[in-house]
Amino acid sequence: MEQRAETIHLRDQLLQQLTELLRRHRRTEEAGDDHGRPPHERLKDLLDRHELDQLRHELDRLHPADVAYILEALPLDERLIVWDLVKTERDGEILLEVSDAVRETLIASMDEDELVAAAEQLDTDEIADLAPDLPREVIQDVFKSLSVEERQQLRAAMSYAEDSVGALMDFDMVEIREDVTLEVVLRYLRRLDELPDHTDQLFVVDRAAQFKGLLPVNRLLVSPPEGLVADVMVRDFVQFNPSENAQDAAAAFERYDLVSAPVVDDDGRLVGRMTVNAVVDYIRQAQDAEMLTAGGLREDEDLFASVWKSVKNRWTWLAVNLVTAFIASRVIGAFEHSIAQLVALAALMPIIAGIGGNSGNQTITMIVRALALGQISGDNARKLFIKELGVSVLNGVIWGSVVGLFAFLIYHSWALGFVMTAAMLLNLLLAGVMGVSIPLLMEKLGRDPALGSSVLITAITDSGGFFIFLGLATLFLVR
């Protein structure tokens, strides 16, 4: 793996340069009218040979992750020009680095042979990562080119669920026997050209591939060479099952500061290893997905996706919210008689609903986080409930008074002020109760409390807030 100090600087410079170059030519191109071929090909014709060579050379010097970065930041036409310039044998590793949305655009621009060639450059666990995006024929061709052992690995890697340890593991393990001396191990290693990345420990297995233990490289280095592997190896370690949840494995890596860990099947056979770089990528992706979901996007969106694709990616969330908005609207509709008599209600009601939603979301955030960290058990749930009710009451008194005063100052009615205060207190109580109950209930029903809790609480505090406020007003203010 290349690691260069100036690599990031180089990348940013190149991206700058590319954008400049392509913009200049795009202007020329927009003036012309050769509409026969795809725009990125026409654009490319406008770059002269020297410029193309220069670009190709610069791209060759970049780390695959940096080429991926450049591809992500370019609009589609420019992206495909750069993609054409990348050396064929690097296609595979770069496809692994780009986001799903961008990968789709790149794969769509490649023909079958190119895809097979790209996939054949990769390790079997990496092919498995790409597989869902590849056409079936390509996978079949790749499969034929593999050795028996590799086919087995690929089949295994593709058989595990997306969020399982099996999907994240790789097969780059150095395996040793326990009945040899460290001297022998050192000599064996020296015969290899290089060790797999992230080899912080060697895996001790017996002839039946049964997993026996770990020999940390650091221990190998400080121990007398004449000792036996069996005497030096670690028998007490964290191991994972391939069907285990990747999130739990990631938490274990974080908790125990692991660099690599064995993946062992139900029969005690070593089937792969998990490394910290896969964990870091996983954490990032999970985080990203969470952020997108929280923002109401169904999935990762190519920054330069078509308008139509973007609309499709966003419609679910808008539709769900529209339904809850319709319900809230009908709640208000039920009190039209009161509003007609006291129009101030219409101006004040969004305050009650809005602050209730904010407060409910604060509670939800707390609880969802505690659930994710496994901090909530049956016993302390009751305690949490009481605490959140306390927070709601205190907040209700404080903010209820503020909004009550606001209502009084604007509309000069003490009665209206009191109704405002009472409605705020009640809606914050509703928000507190629901903010604790919804995530706990979702967890109990086996659903992810991080998904949908926020929409639900907002819907409840909106409709509930309108109902409480307009209801109280109808009881006490309207004849």
Added chain:
Amino acid sequence: MEQRAETIHLRDQLLQQLTELLRRHRRTEEAGDDHGRPPHERLKDLLDRHELDQLRHELDRLHPADVAYILEALPLDERLIVWDLVKTERDGEILLEVSDAVRETLIASMDEDELVAAAEQLDTDEIADLAPDLPREVIQDVFKSLSVEERQQLRAAMSYAEDSVGALMDFDMVEIREDVTLEVVLRYLRRLDELPDHTDQLFVVDRAAQFKGLLPVNRLLVSPPEGLVADVMVRDFVQFNPSENAQDAAAAFERYDLVSAPVVDDDGRLVGRMTVNAVVDYIRQAQDAEMLTAGGLREDEDLFASVWKSVKNRWTWLAVNLVTAFIASRVIGAFEHSIAQLVALAALMPIIAGIGGNSGNQTITMIVRALALGQISGDNARKLFIKELGVSVLNGVIWGSVVGLFAFLIYHSWALGFVMTAAMLLNLLLAGVMGVSIPLLMEKLGRDPALGSSVLITAITDSGGFFIFLGLATLFLVR
């Protein structure tokens, strides 16, 4: 470091057991009325000697991160009992593992001597992590107990900003010279009892501590021992400056799959190293902080914090939202005349505001993410603008028609339906324009676009939505 397969299971079992035990005794205790001493001491008296010994023994077997986990999940009184049972020499490492909020409660229960003893067990970079939470006198005492070199390290580590590489680095480096053979290096390593965690490479420095290069352990293992370090070492690597942003460093670790990396000061001297476990912790914490902020919490909240503490932690967000709600309320207030004439407006207006807010937040999420990934440059900002406008128009037509139809079906007025459709289209356009502009502007002003963008867009689409809808209605529907 101990790593046990059954450790997680053991931990969960112990937590279960503890909760049971403590609950039983708490019942007994609530019946009594010995109010002279803090509740956790009274509680403790009720556990018999045997139970305490048992607990202590179980805790000793757990990894510090697992003890931390248990402490986080227990209410304050129970937490302090467990904390008292933990061996003094483990206090330091456990304090490092717990969250800020819980650490505060633990430190508050310890006297000065205990704190000094705990801190003295730690490495200097770890002491620096704890330092902000320790009383000044404790730090002074600890400082006195350190060697000259350690004092220098501690001073250095404490001098860097919280989110800098300097604050995350440690000093556990194995340094070697370039003019020796690998054989000598191997012999040198064998004289050490163990190597620091995450030693995937050795750091080559000259007599003046000038950093020369890296010798990956994997390369050391596969190269002939008679070769010179200078011939085998890597001169092409990613290095960091201690004042660099930790986020950039974390991105580099992720991009180049690093396990450790040198931290080199402006004069080319090796001052520390950064390791992947610090990066993983950093990523998690940053993610956590982001989630809390998005949920409207100022900081990490101890699940069992007092009601008053929780209220303080949440008030900023509620206050900000109250101000925006007041503004929206006054916008509606300006149209009270129209609402009085056509009360349906009050029931329909939250739909326009709500969907505008949702759509705006979708755009913000996209843009903030792209900015964080560095994908937006001056040139493609214009492209993005056009794309988001396109999305807004398409969404406006689709959802505008839906809400227009809804209004017609309920209120049997085509005119009202059309106003609804037009208002939705306009508010979605406003959401699109602002959704792109706000984060770009914040970035330009040097502020973090992830903070506050969401509040701002919601405020704008609320007040804006009310204004657009009620304004159009006043123009076209009201006499």
